[in-house]
Amino acid sequence: MAEIKISLAEGEKIKLADTATVADAVAELLSNKQRKQTIAAVVGDTFVDLSIELGSLGEKDITIKPILLSSAEGLDILRHSTAHLMAKAVLDLYGPDVKVTIGPSIEDGFYYDFDRQTPFTPDDFADIEAKMQEIVNAALPFERTVVSKSEAVKLFEDKGETYKVELLKEIEGDTVSLYQLDDFVDLCRGPHVPNSSWLKVFKIIKVAGAYWRGDENNPMLQRLYGTAFGDKKLLKKYLRDLEEAKKRDHRKIGKELGLFTVNDQVGPGLILWHPKGAMLRKLIEDYWKDEHYNHNYELLYTPHIAKRDLWQTSGHLDFYSDNMYSSMAVDEVQYQLKPMNCPFHIAIYKAQMRSYREFPIRWCELGTVYRYERTGVLHGLLRVRGFTQDDAHIFCRPDQLEEEIFNILDLNLHILKTFGFDQYDIYLSTRPDKYVGSEENWQQATDALKQALEAKGLEYEIDPGEGVFYGPKIDIKIKDVLGRSWQCSTIQVDFNLPERFGVSYIGEDGKEHQPIMIHRALMGSLERFIGVLIENYAGAFPLWMAPVQARIMNITDAQSDYCEKIYGKLRQAGVRIENDLRNEKLNFKIREAQLAKIPYMLVIGDREVESQTVTVRERSGKNLPPMSIQEFAEKIHNECMVGKGIS
Numbered sequence: 001m002a003e004i005k006i007s008l009a010e011g012e013k014i015k016l017a018d019t020a021t022v023a024d025a026v027a028e029l030l031s032n033k034q035r036k037q038t039i040a041a042v043v044g045d046t047f048v049d050l051s052i053e054l055g056s057l058g059e060k061d062i063t064i065k066p067i068l069l070s071s072a073e074g075l076d077i078l079r080h081s082t083a084h085l086m087a088k089a090v091l092d093l094y095g096p097d098v099k100v101t102i103g104p105s106i107e108d109g110f111y112y113d114f115d116r117q118t119p120f121t122p123d124d125f126a127d128i129e130a131k132m133q134e135i136v137n138a139a140l141p142f143e144r145t146v147v148s149k150s151e152a153v154k155l156f157e158d159k160g161e162t163y164k165v166e167l168l169k170e171i172e173g174d175t176v177s178l179y180q181l182d183d184f185v186d187l188c189r190g191p192h193v194p195n196s197s198w199l200k201v202f203k204i205i206k207v208a209g210a211y212w213r214g215d216e217n218n219p220m221l222q223r224l225y226g227t228a229f230g231d232k233k234l235l236k237k238y239l240r241d242l243e244e245a246k247k248r249d250h251r252k253i254g255k256e257l258g259l260f261t262v263n264d265q266v267g268p269g270l271i272l273w274h275p276k277g278a279m280l281r282k283l284i285e286d287y288w289k290d291e292h293y294n295h296n297y298e299l300l301y302t303p304h305i306a307k308r309d310l311w312q313t314s315g316h317l318d319f320y321s322d323n324m325y326s327s328m329a330v331d332e333v334q335y336q337l338k339p340m341n342c343p344f345h346i347a348i349y350k351a352q353m354r355s356y357r358e359f360p361i362r363w364c365e366l367g368t369v370y371r372y373e374r375t376g377v378l379h380g381l382l383r384v385r386g387f388t389q390d391d392a393h394i395f396c397r398p399d400q401l402e403e404e405i406f407n408i409l410d411l412n413l414h415i416l417k418t419f420g421f422d423q424y425d426i427y428l429s430t431r432p433d434k435y436v437g438s439e440e441n442w443q444q445a446t447d448a449l450k451q452a453l454e455a456k457g458l459e460y461e462i463d464p465g466e467g468v469f470y471g472p473k474i475d476i477k478i479k480d481v482l483g484r485s486w487q488c489s490t491i492q493v494d495f496n497l498p499e500r501f502g503v504s505y506i507g508e509d510g511k512e513h514q515p516i517m518i519h520r521a522l523m524g525s526l527e528r529f530i531g532v533l534i535e536n537y538a539g540a541f542p543l544w545m546a547p548v549q550a551r552i553m554n555i556t557d558a559q560s561d562y563c564e565k566i567y568g569k570l571r572q573a574g575v576r577i578e579n580d581l582r583n584e585k586l587n588f589k590i591r592e593a594q595l596a597k598i599p600y601m602l603v604i605g606d607r608e609v610e611s612q613t614v615t616v617r618e619r620s621g622k623n624l625p626p627m628s629i630q631e632f633a634e635k636i637h638n639e640c641m642v643g644k645g646i647s
């Protein structure tokens with residue numbers, strides 16, 4: 001028996017026999033508390049099971065990094081192991097009816113895809129969970145074996161697991177590892193928890209269809225989604241958040257509040273804005289335009305189509321054609337629906353000779369673009385085929401870049417804050433392997449982005465090599481009230497398009513130079529951003545962007561005339577107002593206004609008519625003292641100014 005030296009990344013060294021396991025080493029090296037939290041380990045670059053023998057690792061001197069259950073990797077292993085557990089439970093229950101495929105861990109949990117004729121129903125979930133619990137209670141080990149590929153093929157062929165056989169045939173190398181949980185064998189790299197007693201906290205969430213390998217020509221499988229945690233409390237919180245997210249689903253709220261619909265006859269991924277949604281959008285657009293004007297931008301409008309030739313020059317036909325629709329002939333010339341606004345802004349730039357004196361040029365447009373997305377990925381307002389970008393292009397000299405990025409960040413965060421978002425993650429993406437422009441230009445631009453972020457006092461993460469081929473970029477992901485992240489803003493430096501279109505300006509030296517071009521979108525697209533807003537506010541928008549700010553309701557018909565008068569006056573004063581003069585009980589009217597998430601209700605009875613006042617009820621249910629119509633209009637006006645950050 002040989003001895004092997006073992007150590008933690010930083011810490012004491014011990015010696016163990018080569019027949020000892022990683023678990024033995026962990027027991028020697030870690031405190032009891034940490035040991036109980038250790039789910040697997042990393043040796044060198046390799047993830048290993050705790051049960052593996054030290055001698056089999058092929059080293060005389062081993063450094064072990066324990067993976068704790070509380071870490072992201074630990075949670076991944078726990079969830080992936082729970083996917084195996086669920087697969088075993090499904091096979092135990094529905095046996096010969098089922099073929100297994102794959103079951104990875106994902107962001108919020110795991111899934112497993114099954115081939116089974118009978119659909120899984122939510123009623124089955126309880127049965128499967130009960131079976132899983134039995135297996136957990138039995139504390140069955142996860143056993144790893146390494147076998148030759150041909151042996152594995154035979155094993156799965158005998159079991160009739162044709163999907164596994166297909167996968168095996170594509171794996172390179174002569175051997176594969178298998179994991180066995182009782183009688184359930186899965187092809188898997190691992191690592192896994194030592195035994196099923198680790199998998200105490202789980203829940204099956206939903207079932208959905210999924211094509212084998214995501215290909216529509218393949219059989220449709222049933223994907224069971226589940227989640228697992230190391231702690232009951234975390235699962236409870238997750239399920240609560242999930243419930244809350246369901247209530248906030250923008251498609252549901254969008255329909256209930258009359259904001260938008262998608263219609264099959266019109267086409268998937270194409271949004272129809274109903275009057276209330278159109279008002280919401282108008283308010284956001286107006287605010288956006290005003291803010292841009294105040295920050296020295298100029299507004300542009302450009303067409304929805306252009307000759308194919310333009311997209312040839314821009315390079316989109318070469319690099320972006322998968323996302324573009326087929327062209328159409330107009331007077332025998334081919335035209336193309338636009339996937340981006342940039343070439344149009346360049347055409348405006350090139351309409352005349354430009355001088356350094358004009359710089360920086362800041363042009364913005366709410367530009368509607370069309371991009372191909374597969375039907376399967378379309379999702380309400382969040383993933384669509386036609387959408388309006390809050391686009392802008394800035395042309396400047398290299399020495400102005402840092403200041404311009406600073407200004408963009410300033411406007412960006414200001415606008416996000418007005419919409420209620422002040423938590424975000426910022427990423428700076430640097431030069432990828434394939435790129436255009438000189439290395440020197442990339443360095444300068446990346447430094448300018450960094451300096452601007454630092455001058456603004458913003459924390460950011462670097463995504464090495466994740467920049468677009470044409471330049472470095474900053475991405476901002478906002479967090480909503482449920483703590484979910486949404487990619488919104490992007491700021492990109494571009495060395496490519498100015499070159500392709502021969503964009504230039506006359507510098508101080510009287511010579512032609514190439515300007516720096518910046519693309520940026522703050523909200524991303526109006527569709528997506530409004531989807532996020534709906535979910536963030538659960539449809540109860542702040543007063544300044546509420547499509548309807550107040551609803552008037554009479555107690556009896558006797559007050560109808562006065563209600564009409566209030567309506568006229570408030571509408572004239574710019575308040576977005578509705579009248580509910582139906583012959584219904586007041587409580588019913590209040591409840592409906594509440595469901596419509598209208599910020600203020602004006603309840604009008606005889607007393608109000610007599611004193612020529614309005615009684616104001618807030619969305620929260622709180623009543624305010626009576627006030628004059630004029631006072632109410634001023635109150636609305638002032639609250640909107642504060643809401644929009646103007647005071």
Ligand SMILES: [Zn+2]
Pocket residue numbers: 080084179186187188189190
């Ligand atoms: Zn596995």
Ligand SMILES: [Zn+2]
Pocket residue numbers: 340341342392393519520
């Ligand atoms: Zn652009």
